[in-house]
Amino acid sequence: MSDHTTRGWPKPSIYDVAKHAGVSHMTVSRVLNDHPNIRESTRERVLQAIEEMQYTRSSIARALATRKAMxxxxxxxxxxxxxxxxxxxxxxxxxxxxxxxxxxxxxxxxxxxxxxxxxxxxxxxxxxxxxxxxxxxxxxxxxxxxxxxxxxxxxxxxxxxxxxxxxxDQGAGARLAVSHLIDLGHTAIAHVAGPLDWYDARAREQAWRETLTGAGLPVPASIIGDWTSDHGYEVGRSGQLDDYTAVFAANDQMALGIIHGLAERGIRVPDDMSVVGFDDLPDSRHFLPPLTTVRQDxxxxxxxxxxxxxxxxxxxxxxxxxxxxxxxxxxxxxxxxxx
Missing domain, CATH: 3.40.50.2300 (Response regulator)
Structure with missing residues (x-):
């Protein structure tokens, strides 16, 4: 078996296959195209090299035609x-x-x-x-x-x-989430953000802020999280959300933790607090209650x-x-x- 396979290296180019077989890349091309003027021993050597290097004929042919590695x-x-x-x-x-x-x-x-x-x-x-x-x-x-x-x-x-x-579009997703809460009559809307070194967290936090401002609502300081459900849980059980009726969490995992933390304090979702997440994790539909969230395609x-x-x-x-x-x-x- 070739070194390419045993060491986990990527599939070789047409030139690597040719080198392994001890022929020119044009000979490899002729073998792939069933050219009649090829010695049977050469044909077998090229086909063996292709097999050993685990490279498909179509990929080699395309790479030869385009001069690309694909x-x-x-x-x-x-x-x-x-x-x-x-x-x-x-x-x-x-x-x-x-x-x-x-x-x-x-x-x-x-x-x-x-x-x-x-x-x-x-x-x-x-x-x-x-x-x-x-x-x-x-x-x-x-x-x-x-x-x-x-x-x-x-x-x-x-x-x-x-x-x-x-x-x-992260900003558009956050605007959808916050606008939904505003449409439901909420005027005190918190945001549990992701780490603001992340572009997505920054865009979601900014859109939350701008949407509240555009609706003439107060803009509190965001609560900076770390994407984990554990952090959301600590926020939910700590009382940091007591002045709000709704919270937009920057991802579904933090939303899950928030719901858990609120439940431990006897705060019901959505009766006492509405919660929106972001991502639409496969499990989000099975949260208790099922989570309103923003789906990314x-x-x-x-x-x-x-x-x-x-x-x-x-x-x-x-x-x-x-x-x-x-x-x-x-x-x-x-x-x-x-x-």
Missing amino acids: RIGVLVDSPVQWGPNSTLRAIESAARSFGYAVSAFSISDDDELPIATGITDLVAQGIDALCVIAPRASALDLLREQSANMPTLVIKSEPDPHVHTVAV FAALGTLALQLLIGAIDGEERAVHDVIEPELIIRGSTAALTR
Whole structure:
């Protein structure tokens, strides 16, 4: 078995297959196209190399025709969180539908590997373009220094003059959530935000603030969280929400914790407090009560990201920014104000 397989390296290019078989890349092409003037021993050697290196004939043929590796590198910051993880899976699915493979490199909060290491690792695998799922501002600052010569797309809400950007419209989602609470008659609406180094948390917090201001309602200080249900639980049981009739949580996990913490204090949702989340986790419909939340269409996000990346590979130099519209899902955790 080849070193490529045993070491977990990515699928090789047409030239790697040719080198492994000891022939030219044109010979590999002739074998793939059943050219008659090929010695049987040579044909068998090339086919054996293809099999050993676990590379499909269609991928080799396409790479030969386009001079592309047909591979996207994806750098993922904070992969354990729902948003980055779901985005990665959506990009992998979309890449397959476009005929591309994906190589991913993850960096977690406690990872000592720098972003430069991740980019170097991905580039060494022969990628055609780089997709960066960088929810934190600190990660993107480092990225700008490393990827100048590579077609690059970043998953984030704000446009960037230097790279392609695409995201679910976080601000629009937060406006849907807060407007829903206002329409139900709530005028004292708290916000439990995510870490404000995260672009998504920042966009949701800003939209909450602007929506309240636009409605002529007071804007209290937001409560800064860490995305976890444990933090939401502490907020719910601490009394920090006692001056409010509704709360917009920046994600469903914190909303779950809030509901739990409130329940321990005898505060009923939605009778005494309406709660809205963000993300529409698969389990959100089974919370008690089922959670009103904002749904992000990650499948559409992955498809749009791949379309922009392929455009960048094909020479699109103008930085493009596009967004996917979110959807408000109304369930049992919100109700009209009765007091």
